[in-house]
Every structure is written in C-alpha cells, then in structure tokens.
Amino acid sequence: MSKNKNKPEKIRLCVACGENHNGGTCPLILEKLNRYYNSSKQNFLMGNILLECIHKKVDFLQILLEIAEASVELDECINSKGFKTKNIYLDYVAEYFAASLECKSSLFFTSPQKTSEAFSKILKLEYLSDISLYLCNDEDKTVDRIEMNLKIPDYTDINTVTDLGLFGLTGYKYQITKHFLGNDFYNYSFEICLPISISFETREHFHNIISWGNLTQSSSTSILLLEEENGSLADLFEKEMNLAWDEDHLILSYPYEDPRFNEWLTILEISAKNDSIVWHKTPNNYYCAYGKTAIQIKPNISEAKVSRYNLYIRRNKDIGICFNYIDQPTKQIQSNIKRLENLVRYIEKYVKTHPQDKTKMTSAAIEHEIGMKDFVVRQAVFKCRHDNHTLIDIEAVVNIMPFKGQKKKVKIPAGYCPDCKIYFILESTYQELKSQGYILCRVSDEKTYKKSDYFNNAKLAQESILMQYGYNVSQTDDISEEKRRSILAILLDNNLLSKTEIIGYLDFFINQRIRQTNMKNAISKWKADRAFVNGYHIGEYTQFGVHAIFRR
Structure with missing residues (x-):
C-alpha cells in the first residue's frame, strides 16, 4: 500500500504548451480560436x-x-x-x-x-x-x-x-x-x-x-x-432599424424625472435660440437630427397623459428612448413639461417661417445602402408618383465598379419613399456616378417608372430589365463589347439573372427586330453576346454587389 501511495500520479499535459490546465482550455488554443472568429478570412x-x-x-x-x-x-x-x-x-x-x-x-x-x-x-x-x-x-x-x-x-x-x-x-x-x-x-x-x-x-x-x-x-x-x-x-x-426605431415595441420608456430629459430639453432650447437645428413637421410628429442623434417629438395619445407631447431620442446605432410618463409629480417636472410644450410652439413658428416641400422630410441621421432589389428614380425633382406619399431626404451609398480598379462605395444625396420603398436621385448625380465607372444598381427612366403597374416588386417590361443594369446595343450610346459583357457577367455572378433568362431576353430582342434591316448591327451584337453568355463560367469576373436605382 505504501508503495502505491508514493507512486507519482500521471497527469495529462497539454500538447500545445506542455502545461496542465485542470480540465480547462489552453490559453494558446483560446487565443488562436479568438483570432479565427475575429478574422476576415473566417469561413461560414x-x-x-x-x-x-x-x-x-x-x-x-x-x-x-x-x-x-x-x-x-x-x-x-x-x-x-x-x-x-x-x-x-x-x-x-x-x-x-x-x-x-x-x-x-x-x-x-x-x-x-x-x-x-x-x-x-x-x-x-x-x-x-x-x-x-x-x-x-x-x-x-x-x-x-x-x-x-x-x-x-x-x-x-x-x-x-x-x-x-x-x-x-x-x-x-x-x-x-x-x-x-x-x-x-x-x-x-x-x-x-x-x-x-x-x-x-x-x-x-x-x-x-x-x-x-x-x-x-x-x-x-x-x-x-x-x-x-x-x-x-x-x-x-x-x-x-433607421425606419423602425421609434415603434412602441422597440423603444425604452423613461419618466420625465430622468435627468436626460432635462439635458435634452436644454440642448434643444439652446439650438432653438441659435437657430442651429433644421426642424421638420409631418402629420404625426416633429423631427430633426442633432449630429448623429435622431430626435422626434410626438403627440401623447395615452389616456393617462400628463403631457401633450413625448420626446424620442436615438443616438447613432443605439436603442431609441422615449420620455413619456411620470413616477412622482413635482414642480420641476411640471416645469420641464411646459418647456417641451414651449419648444413645440417654437417649432411650429419655425416651420411656418422656413418654407418646406410638404412632400419631403429630412432624416440627416440616416444613411442607407441601396439594396440589390431596391429601386431609385433618376429625375430633376424628387417626387413620388403618389401625391399623398412623403419622401425622406437621406444620404445613400451606391456601389461603383471603376473601369479599372476595385469596387468602391460612393455616398450621394437621395430621396426615399417608405411607402413604395423606392429611392430617387437627381440627373446630375446619376451622370457623376456614371462617369466614375459601372453603377452597380438598377437604373431606369421616369417614363418606365410612371407606366409600371407593379413597380415595387420589379415586374417591369421585359425589354427594360437588362437596360436597367446599363446594357444596350444602341449606336448612340456606343457601349463597347467589353463593357456590355462586363455587365452581363455582373448579372450572372450575382445570381440576378440566370443564363437561361438572359439568353431568353436576347432571343426576344433578336426575334422582335429580325425583319428590320436597320437593326442588323444590333442583332449581330445580341447574337455575339448570347454566345458569350452561353459559354460563360460563373465567377470568371469578380463578383460585384449590384443594387437598384431609377432615373428621370
């Protein structure tokens, strides 16, 4: 028995560092795993x-x-x-x-x-x-x-x-x-x-x-x-979230006694005296941007309301907060509530003395990256075809592929209709983007936008789909063969259209113009591009992020 007691106990040592971790994970292994999980090369x-x-x-x-x-x-x-x-x-x-x-x-x-x-x-x-x-x-x-x-x-x-x-x-x-x-x-x-x-x-x-x-x-x-x-x-x-942050189920409610309510009132009052914030009014609220903070004032519709208005604040990407109830009424709280009501009176005067386009509202704190299947209208003036819809002024991000070089993101001023989920850019903005390279988004003109019956889901005329991505064989535009095929490769690499769909569209163009003698050059280009698509292998071109824009 004494011999067994004196026999040294066998301990399993870590292969990586040679130490014993008593059942825990080796720090070296943890460090490597953390590097992997934080690496841009991690594969999912x-x-x-x-x-x-x-x-x-x-x-x-x-x-x-x-x-x-x-x-x-x-x-x-x-x-x-x-x-x-x-x-x-x-x-x-x-x-x-x-x-x-x-x-x-x-x-x-x-x-x-x-x-x-x-x-x-x-x-x-x-x-x-x-x-x-x-x-x-x-x-x-x-x-x-x-x-x-x-x-x-x-x-x-x-x-x-x-x-x-x-x-x-x-x-x-x-x-x-x-x-x-x-x-x-x-x-x-x-x-x-x-x-x-x-x-x-x-x-x-x-x-x-x-x-x-x-x-x-x-x-x-x-x-x-x-x-x-x-x-x-x-x-x-x-x-x-930029469009939904002020929904009741996504905000945190705080009482008017919260010190932040007084702090924000002070900031807004000072800004009002300096006239340094641009306020806007909609049928449902007043709103502005203070740096990267979105601010709204809404009527209080609660049955037990103690104030006519509630103050909403959202700082950058944080959760939105709302000051909308009282825990323990005090004279100071009643004073702050009156200050908020006085601020609304100032805003009412402000919007009357600062003419605004009633079909537009500004959201300077919001930045949108236009999605692949989103749509934007290129036009001289931002205007939705539905007169009762309100547009938001935004800062949008569009992907551009230079004719030589790597894909880049470009920030542009744009309009957005939350009801139609359609974006709008100015003609001058479109021309500037076009001069920088391939605009990686769908582009269409005002006529197509106005005559499309089911625009939200991109059910547009068959002829327009390829052209929205910049493809055409017009002698006026004179797009080179290399550029046309780059556009077709973008569509294929991003699964926007299949080979069968693109070939079907090209066949449609050819069959529609086959008897028009003045279209021989165009038909020749369509046939050559059809052969290119038929023999194309997915991934031969760099995969690009493609989004969507309309034009006027």
Missing part, C-alpha cells in the same frame, strides 16, 4: 451551403434530413456492437451537400464578406412586428439583443419529402440578431430557424433529437450562418 460553411441551395432551388432541410438519417443508420451499426453514441458526422456534411447540389465542395468555402453581401441582396423584412427587443434586466433596462425576422421571397415554394413521413415542410425563418456588447460595440449573427427539430427513436425506445452546431454553440432548431461586426447584413439590419 453552412451559410454558403444554404446560398447554393437557394440558387439551385433545393430544399435545405431535405438534405439535412438525409444526413441525419444516414447518421442514425451509422449509429445503429456502431451501437449494435456495444457502443452508445449519437453523432452527426460533420466531416462529410460538405461533401454530401456538394453531391446533392451537383457542385464542388470548394464552392462552400469563400470569404464572409461575399457571403454577407449575397444574403443582404435577397433578404426582405415584411412587417415591423417582425423586430423584437430583448432586455438583460427589466429593472435597469439593459439591452441584450434585437432580433429581426426576415424572409427570402425567392425561396418559399420548397417542399421536403422524407422517409420519416414529413411532407410539405415550408416556412423557414431567417433571423439577424444584433447583440449589444456595451460601450457602443455590437455584433450581428445570422441564423436560419428550421420549421421542425429532427428526432428519431432508438431501439431502446429513447427519443433523441439531432443538434447542429460548431465549437461555440449547438441547437436543434437553428443553424448559425454568419457572424460579423460590420458588413452587408449589419448594414441591412441598421437600414431597417
């Missing part, structure tokens, strides 16, 4: 796999079910030999998807920037109620996260058929979550939420659920597709 395998499923119109869940079934069968073979394991064999997930989608697995390994751009172009927010706010603590109103549920309109008619007897599974939910990390730091995660969890019954009649995950998280009903601090998905999220 499942996000890229889903993009290919969307492109091929193949149900993502169908393949997950097949993988789960194959894994269960393998488990049963292993368990029959005495082992008790339940595994999803991730080493062959990429190859299984590649075989099912008839593509190379290398397609699934690309930069997160391209993955983020691709998703941002196809995701759409339908209802403001699809945005939810969650708090860490109700008492101090610390924000934990905001969840935004979106849809992919082109990926809805998908049916899953499985050996498990599950048919017609639809209704994927795509969720971007903004995580509040403190000190104005945010992280955005993007997940697909499955309509069901996949489960199976063992021979021992145990009910086991399949989970999907990585080193940091695991879930049976959702799969992480992407994470980023800045990028196209983050921009998409903020773009939608």
Whole structure:
C-alpha cells in the first residue's frame, strides 16, 4: 500500500504548451480560436451551403434530413456492437451537400464578406412586428439583443419529402440578431430557424433529437450562418432599424424625472435660440437630427397623459428612448413639461417661417445602402408618383465598379419613399456616378417608372430589365463589347439573372427586330453576346454587389 501511495500520479499535459490546465482550455488554443472568429478570412460553411441551395432551388432541410438519417443508420451499426453514441458526422456534411447540389465542395468555402453581401441582396423584412427587443434586466433596462425576422421571397415554394413521413415542410425563418456588447460595440449573427427539430427513436425506445452546431454553440432548431461586426447584413439590419426605431415595441420608456430629459430639453432650447437645428413637421410628429442623434417629438395619445407631447431620442446605432410618463409629480417636472410644450410652439413658428416641400422630410441621421432589389428614380425633382406619399431626404451609398480598379462605395444625396420603398436621385448625380465607372444598381427612366403597374416588386417590361443594369446595343450610346459583357457577367455572378433568362431576353430582342434591316448591327451584337453568355463560367469576373436605382 505504501508503495502505491508514493507512486507519482500521471497527469495529462497539454500538447500545445506542455502545461496542465485542470480540465480547462489552453490559453494558446483560446487565443488562436479568438483570432479565427475575429478574422476576415473566417469561413461560414453552412451559410454558403444554404446560398447554393437557394440558387439551385433545393430544399435545405431535405438534405439535412438525409444526413441525419444516414447518421442514425451509422449509429445503429456502431451501437449494435456495444457502443452508445449519437453523432452527426460533420466531416462529410460538405461533401454530401456538394453531391446533392451537383457542385464542388470548394464552392462552400469563400470569404464572409461575399457571403454577407449575397444574403443582404435577397433578404426582405415584411412587417415591423417582425423586430423584437430583448432586455438583460427589466429593472435597469439593459439591452441584450434585437432580433429581426426576415424572409427570402425567392425561396418559399420548397417542399421536403422524407422517409420519416414529413411532407410539405415550408416556412423557414431567417433571423439577424444584433447583440449589444456595451460601450457602443455590437455584433450581428445570422441564423436560419428550421420549421421542425429532427428526432428519431432508438431501439431502446429513447427519443433523441439531432443538434447542429460548431465549437461555440449547438441547437436543434437553428443553424448559425454568419457572424460579423460590420458588413452587408449589419448594414441591412441598421437600414431597417433607421425606419423602425421609434415603434412602441422597440423603444425604452423613461419618466420625465430622468435627468436626460432635462439635458435634452436644454440642448434643444439652446439650438432653438441659435437657430442651429433644421426642424421638420409631418402629420404625426416633429423631427430633426442633432449630429448623429435622431430626435422626434410626438403627440401623447395615452389616456393617462400628463403631457401633450413625448420626446424620442436615438443616438447613432443605439436603442431609441422615449420620455413619456411620470413616477412622482413635482414642480420641476411640471416645469420641464411646459418647456417641451414651449419648444413645440417654437417649432411650429419655425416651420411656418422656413418654407418646406410638404412632400419631403429630412432624416440627416440616416444613411442607407441601396439594396440589390431596391429601386431609385433618376429625375430633376424628387417626387413620388403618389401625391399623398412623403419622401425622406437621406444620404445613400451606391456601389461603383471603376473601369479599372476595385469596387468602391460612393455616398450621394437621395430621396426615399417608405411607402413604395423606392429611392430617387437627381440627373446630375446619376451622370457623376456614371462617369466614375459601372453603377452597380438598377437604373431606369421616369417614363418606365410612371407606366409600371407593379413597380415595387420589379415586374417591369421585359425589354427594360437588362437596360436597367446599363446594357444596350444602341449606336448612340456606343457601349463597347467589353463593357456590355462586363455587365452581363455582373448579372450572372450575382445570381440576378440566370443564363437561361438572359439568353431568353436576347432571343426576344433578336426575334422582335429580325425583319428590320436597320437593326442588323444590333442583332449581330445580341447574337455575339448570347454566345458569350452561353459559354460563360460563373465567377470568371469578380463578383460585384449590384443594387437598384431609377432615373428621370
């Protein structure tokens, strides 16, 4: 016994650093993992796999079910030999998807920037109620996260058929979550939420659920597709939040006793004396921008109202706050409420003495990156074709591909109609953008805009689709063969149009003009471009982010 007591205990040492971590993770390994998760070269395998499923119109869940079934069968073979394991064999997930989608697995390994751009172009927010706010603590109103549920309109008619007897599974939910990390730091995660969890019954009649995950998280009903601090998905999220931040379910309410209420009143009163803030009025509110802070004053519609108005504040990308109730009435609070009412009287006088276009309002704190399927009208004056719609003046970001060089983002003044979800730019702005290179967005003229019956969903005349992206064979414009084919490559690389669709449009042009002798040159160009598209391999040109604009 004494000999065994004196025998040294065997301790497993870390292979990486040679130390014992008592069951913990090696600091060197943690450092490398953190570098990987914060790296711009990080790959999001499942996000890229889903993009290919969307492109091929193949149900993502169908393949997950097949993988789960194959894994269960393998488990049963292993368990029959005495082992008790339940595994999803991730080493062959990429190859299984590649075989099912008839593509190379290398397609699934690309930069997160391209993955983020691709998703941002196809995701759409339908209802403001699809945005939810969650708090860490109700008492101090610390924000934990905001969840935004979106849809992919082109990926809805998908049916899953499985050996498990599950048919017609639809209704994927795509969720971007903004995580509040403190000190104005945010992280955005993007997940697909499955309509069901996949489960199976063992021979021992145990009910086991399949989970999907990585080193940091695991879930049976959702799969992480992407994470980023800045990028196209983050921009998409903020773009939608800029339009929805003052909704009742997305703001934090504070009493008039809060010291910030007095601070903001003082700032606005001083600005009023100096006439240094541009105020605007709509039927529902007064609003302005103070630096990167958006400010609104709205009528108080509460039955128990103690003030005629509520003050809304949103600083940069933070959550919006509203001062709209009283905890303990005091003379000071009543005085501050009167100050707010006096400020409204000043604003009323201001808007009367500073003529404004009643069809427009300004939102200087908002910056929009125009989305791929958004539309913008190029015109001499910002004006929606619906007279009762109100336009917002914004600072928009448009992607430009110089004729030589790398893609760049250009900020331009623009108008936006929240009702139609259409953007507007001036003719002079359009010409300036055009001189810098390829405008990576859809461009159409005022006539097309006015005569289109179903403009919001881009159901435009067949002839106009290619031309909106700058393609034409007109002798007047004299676009070179290289430029025409660059535009066609952009459409193909970004999945905006398929080969079949582009060839169909070109065939339409050819057949429509085939008997017109003065169109021989145009027909020759269309035929040559058709041959180019037919032989084009996706990815031969750099993938560009393409967005949408209308012109006048």
